[in-house]
Amino acid sequence: MPPARPSRVYFYGTCLVDLFFPEAGLAGIQLLQRAGVEVVFPEGQTCCGQPAYNCGYFEEARAVARTQIALFPEDLPVILPSGSCAGMMKHHYPDLFRGQPDEAAARAFAARVYELTQFLVDVLDVRLADLGPPVKVTWHSSCHALRDLGLKGQPQALLGQLANVELAPLARERECCGFGGTFSVRHPEISGTMACDKAADALATEASVVLSTDGGCLLNVKGVLEAQTAPMRVQHIAEFLWERTHAR
Amino acid sequence: MPGESDMNEGGPSGRFAPSASPLVHPHGVTERSPATPSGPSFRASAAKALGDAQLRANFRRAMDGLMTKRSAQFPDPGDLQALRDLGTAVRTRSLLRLPELLEQLEASCTRNGIQVHWAETCDQANALILGLLKARGATRLVKGKSMVSEEMHLNAFLESHGIESLESDLGEYIIQLDHETPSHIIMPAIHKNKGQIAQQFSQKIKDAAYTEDVDELTALARKVLRQKFLEADAGLSGVNFAVAETGTLCLVENEGNGRMSTHVPPLHIAVMGLEKVVARLEDVAPLYALLTRSATGQPATTYLNLISGPRAKDEMDGPREIHLVILDNGRSRIYGDPQLQATLRCIRCGACMNHCPVYTRVGGHAYEAVYPGPIGKILTPQIEGVGLRHDLIHGSSLCGACSEVCPVEIPIPDILVRLRREATHADAASAVAGQGTGRTTSEDLAWRAWAAVLKRPRLYRLSAWFATRFRQFIPGGLPLLKAWTLSRTTPLPAPRSLQERIRKEGMPRV
Amino acid sequence: MSDARAAILARLRAASTDNPLPTLDTAVLERRRWSPTERVKRLRRGMEAVHTEFLEARTEDWPEVLGAFCEREGIKTLLYGPGTEAGRRLAAVMAVTATALRPYDAPVETFKDELFQAVDAGFTTTLGGVAETGGLLVAPGPQEPRLLSLVPPVHLALLRASAIHDTLWSAIRSLGWDQAPPPNALMISGPSKTADIEQTLAYGVHGPRRLIVILVHDLPGTPA
Ligand code: SF4
Numbered sequence: 001m002p003p004a005r006p007s008r009v010y011f012y013g014t015c016l017v018d019l020f021f022p023e024a025g026l027a028g029i030q031l032l033q034r035a036g037v038e039v040v041f042p043e044g045q046t047c048c049g050q051p052a053y054n055c056g057y058f059e060e061a062r063a064v065a066r067t068q069i070a071l072f073p074e075d076l077p078v079i080l081p082s083g084s085c086a087g088m089m090k091h092h093y094p095d096l097f098r099g100q101p102d103e104a105a106a107r108a109f110a111a112r113v114y115e116l117t118q119f120l121v122d123v124l125d126v127r128l129a130d131l132g133p134p135v136k137v138t139w140h141s142s143c144h145a146l147r148d149l150g151l152k153g154q155p156q157a158l159l160g161q162l163a164n165v166e167l168a169p170l171a172r173e174r175e176c177c178g179f180g181g182t183f184s185v186r187h188p189e190i191s192g193t194m195a196c197d198k199a200a201d202a203l204a205t206e207a208s209v210v211l212s213t214d215g216g217c218l219l220n221v222k223g224v225l226e227a228q229t230a231p232m233r234v235q236h237i238a239e240f241l242w243e244r245t246h247a248r
Numbered sequence: 249m250p251g252e253s254d255m256n257e258g259g260p261s262g263r264f265a266p267s268a269s270p271l272v273h274p275h276g277v278t279e280r281s282p283a284t285p286s287g288p289s290f291r292a293s294a295a296k297a298l299g300d301a302q303l304r305a306n307f308r309r310a311m312d313g314l315m316t317k318r319s320a321q322f323p324d325p326g327d328l329q330a331l332r333d334l335g336t337a338v339r340t341r342s343l344l345r346l347p348e349l350l351e352q353l354e355a356s357c358t359r360n361g362i363q364v365h366w367a368e369t370c371d372q373a374n375a376l377i378l379g380l381l382k383a384r385g386a387t388r389l390v391k392g393k394s395m396v397s398e399e400m401h402l403n404a405f406l407e408s409h410g411i412e413s414l415e416s417d418l419g420e421y422i423i424q425l426d427h428e429t430p431s432h433i434i435m436p437a438i439h440k441n442k443g444q445i446a447q448q449f450s451q452k453i454k455d456a457a458y459t460e461d462v463d464e465l466t467a468l469a470r471k472v473l474r475q476k477f478l479e480a481d482a483g484l485s486g487v488n489f490a491v492a493e494t495g496t497l498c499l500v501e502n503e504g505n506g507r508m509s510t511h512v513p514p515l516h517i518a519v520m521g522l523e524k525v526v527a528r529l530e531d532v533a534p535l536y537a538l539l540t541r542s543a544t545g546q547p548a549t550t551y552l553n554l555i556s557g558p559r560a561k562d563e564m565d566g567p568r569e570i571h572l573v574i575l576d577n578g579r580s581r582i583y584g585d586p587q588l589q590a591t592l593r594c595i596r597c598g599a600c601m602n603h604c605p606v607y608t609r610v611g612g613h614a615y616e617a618v619y620p621g622p623i624g625k626i627l628t629p630q631i632e633g634v635g636l637r638h639d640l641i642h643g644s645s646l647c648g649a650c651s652e653v654c655p656v657e658i659p660i661p662d663i664l665v666r667l668r669r670e671a672t673h674a675d676a677a678s679a680v681a682g683q684g685t686g687r688t689t690s691e692d693l694a695w696r697a698w699a700a701v702l703k704r705p706r707l708y709r710l711s712a713w714f715a716t717r718f719r720q721f722i723p724g725g726l727p728l729l730k731a732w733t734l735s736r737t738t739p740l741p742a743p744r745s746l747q748e749r750i751r752k753e754g755m756p757r758v
Numbered sequence: 759m760s761d762a763r764a765a766i767l768a769r770l771r772a773a774s775t776d777n778p779l780p781t782l783d784t785a786v787l788e789r790r791r792w793s794p795t796e797r798v799k800r801l802r803r804g805m806e807a808v809h810t811e812f813l814e815a816r817t818e819d820w821p822e823v824l825g826a827f828c829e830r831e832g833i834k835t836l837l838y839g840p841g842t843e844a845g846r847r848l849a850a851v852m853a854v855t856a857t858a859l860r861p862y863d864a865p866v867e868t869f870k871d872e873l874f875q876a877v878d879a880g881f882t883t884t885l886g887g888v889a890e891t892g893g894l895l896v897a898p899g900p901q902e903p904r905l906l907s908l909v910p911p912v913h914l915a916l917l918r919a920s921a922i923h924d925t926l927w928s929a930i931r932s933l934g935w936d937q938a939p940p941p942n943a944l945m946i947s948g949p950s951k952t953a954d955i956e957q958t959l960a961y962g963v964h965g966p967r968r969l970i971v972i973l974v975h976d977l978p979g980t981p982a
């Protein structure tokens with residue numbers, strides 16, 4: 001159940017947005033602010049712990065996760081510009097902390113976690129007015145956003161509000177791009193093949209940009225597009241939405 | 249991405265011969281794992297498969313077709329979910345009552361005239377079957393499709409004892425002619441195209457003219473195999489579901505070779521993994537509905553064959569004896585772990601592989617395992633040892649397409665994560681085969697360093713500062729980066745991190 | 759091998775928990791229900807999709823319909839079970855046709871070669887059908903042996919429209935199979951088939967190449 005519209009929320013940047021897509025972080029914060037909520041961005045954010053968790057290094061993941069949970073003491077929603085990290089916090093923290101003294105705290109925290117587009121649509125019910133020129137985009141659903149977190153068309157709903165944006169769907173919209181965190185470097189041949197197929201699928205739409213909620217997928221697809229010097233950009237959806245809807 | 253400093257070297261290359269594995273005897277006896285096993289390399293064999301454009305195209309086309317057909321069978325998401333919930337509940341209940349149901353199955357079968365045998369290992373099961381055949385002077389066995397018999401390497405074993413063990417499922421027959429193993433659990437010859445099969449038939453079947461016509465190829469096999477059914481001394485089959493209450497063995501098939509194998513020869517031997525039991529015959533209905541739709545997108549197969557007894561005194565045909573061999577081969581150990589037990593819910597529909605983006609690209613043989621694809625990725629390491637199959641356990645992006653379609657909702661990605669842990673940690677009181685044997689000092693150190701930085705915001709801030717300041721100078725020779733850049737450019741950090749910008753510029757204000 | 763049995767069961771017992779059993783919600787199966795005429799339509803649609811052929815008949819004339827079919831198709835030898843009521847009616851009618859009726863009344867060992875090589879078709883009755891997916895319910899036994907519906911290249915099956923069940927699940931229950939199943943029971947949806955070569959469907963791989971259902975329209979109010 002979405003909570004009643006809050007007046008304040010926390011924002012969790014995630015490590016990939018912090019290092020690779022800071023504009024998306026700023027855009028996410030501004031999208032929330034424009035919808036009338038105050039955004040709190042606590043210092044000391046690092047990583048949700050997913051890489052270690054996915055590799056079975058639970059103690060290490062927990063140690064990091066613990067420091068992160070501690071940054072968000074107030075009972076406010078925690079918004080992430082990432083389906084994957086939100087999925088980790090929302091669905092895997094309860095497992096990661098099972099049987100630990102702070103299990104209850106971890107569960108309570110997990111219950112407050114939202115992915116950005118999910119929060120904008122389900123809780124804030126935002127209305128966007130498109131200020132940009134006509135453009136064709138395509139959308140990559142990250143697997144974790146889709147299956148761990150259970151995003152159900154919120155990003156597409158937001159894009160649909162933009163009058164000058166044409167959304168050209170990928171032929172294999174639900175297929176993994178091959179990132180998979182450490183999978184991309186432990187099995188680079190398989191991962192790379194998947195990424196190349198995803199890029200080819202994107203190019204076939206003749207869109208000018210691929211959008212996603214997840215930094216990992218974006219880095220992955222971007223890497224392939226750049227390696228092939230393909231005429232297509234990748235962009236985080238937060239940055240795209242903000243770019244198109246704020247008056248300069 | 250820290251943490252895998254030595255994980256990307258690919259491991260030993262070359263084909264894996266099961267007999268060379270330190271954990272598994274040629275015929276499947278599992279032992280405790282040695283300290284640092286080096287198993288088959290999924291990375292190396294996958295890389296090889298990826299180089300075969302024809303193979304990739306074959307699999308992609310086949311899997312696309314299967315996915316489309318499956319989804320057409322489940323037009324209503326609500327009904328699908330209700331059916332999956334029911335199937336999951338049926339299988340979960342069966343497992344919770346497993347020892348009791350197995351005993352009940354034994355009693356019911358015995359009452360029906362089906363003799364029941366138990367085998368802890370593949371060796372025992374093979375010996376049992378050989379004993380049954382020898383005692384009756386049987387030298388010609390025809391087989392219906394059975395993945396458990398693949399697990400046992402039964403064909404090779406029987407052939408080595410002078411008994412012809414002939415696969416009669418068309419796909420199995422095709423690959424047996426070429427001494428290959430199945431590349432898919434439902435469609436064993438899916439990796440071959442008809443040109444290859446035409447070539448093979450014209451060379452290996454007596455008097456066969458070369459033809460690429462599928463009907464003609466099928467007719468050729470029909471002719472050979474009907475003669476074999478007629479002459480066979482014994483038939484062997486798998487079991488899709490075994491019903492405890494009624495002592496019924498359920499066989500699901502399209503070709504009729506299962507019925508031929510089980511009903512023409514005087515002796516029928518059925519082999520099943522011990523997890524295949526369900527309580528009641530009506531429990532089979534939802535599982536059957538899920539199985540046929542998930543596997544090949546059919547509402548029903550040609551035959552659902554329910555066998556509850558051999559030829560009665562007044563009957564004119566049917567086997568005079570039926571023997572059921574119940575195989576463990578590591579399953580009772582899997583059963584012992586509450587989370588991993590879910591692995592045993594599997595009804596072997598193959599939907600997880602049909603929907604797997606990795607399987608679709610590398611095909612079944614790259615897994616070098618009896619069970620390929622997502623189910624194989626969780627089952628094989630648990631049977632053979634998690635350390636030995638460490639790189640297989642990591643050969644998944646954890647995208648979850650498998651568990652999304654699994655008719656009995658096996659959480660395959662969660663189990664993979666658990667097995668990754670078991671492979672690298674030996675601290676728990678769990679019974680996972682080969683526990684801790686995939687641990688390396690370098691990976692350990694990498695994750696410790698990772699945590700040391702990320703639980704200290706100041707250290708993270710410092711690292712972020714370096715990464716952004718020296719972003720142009722990230723050495724391309726780093727092993728992880730080398731792997732990444734096989735098909736991608738080096739990822740370039742932003743000039744300033746989000747946190748640094750907020751610290752310097754303050755929070756944005758709308 | 760009783761050691762293996764004891765060891766396996768001991769390991770399983772040691773791991774057993776007293777977790778509560780999940781409940782079985784069969785509502786999704788129960789709501790698959792149709793009227794009798796709808797059941798006939800569904801069954802036909804399902805079975806025709808997998809190449810089953812249908813002959814229309816009435817209670818009074820189905821043996822003639824079958825006889826005419828055999829003549830038309832040049833079926834020389836028809837194997838059947840002489841002990842059933844249907845078998846007796848068939849014998850009476852077929853005596854005057856060109857098709858030779860071959861009774862399956864001796865152990866298969868006495869005529870295995872003939873069965874595999876010299877029989878054109880086999881005739882069986884059915885216990886009914888399944889509407890949901892399209893299928894016949896067949897329970898071979900002493901009067902209609904198991905191979906009758908399998909080895910001959912054509913399988914002719916007699917189905918009464920009034921004996922079509924909604925689902926496999928409801929059929930298993932109403933036929934009492936869940937209590938005491940026959941030694942061999944089958945659901946058959948069509949002629950034998952395979953897709954093992956390049957996913958291309960081919961019919962008649964090991965079992966019958968054709969399945970012909972003689973559909974007896976015995977529902978009350980069915981136009982003759
Ligand atoms: S794991 Fe699930 S999807 Fe895969 S074969 Fe088993 S039942 Fe089917």
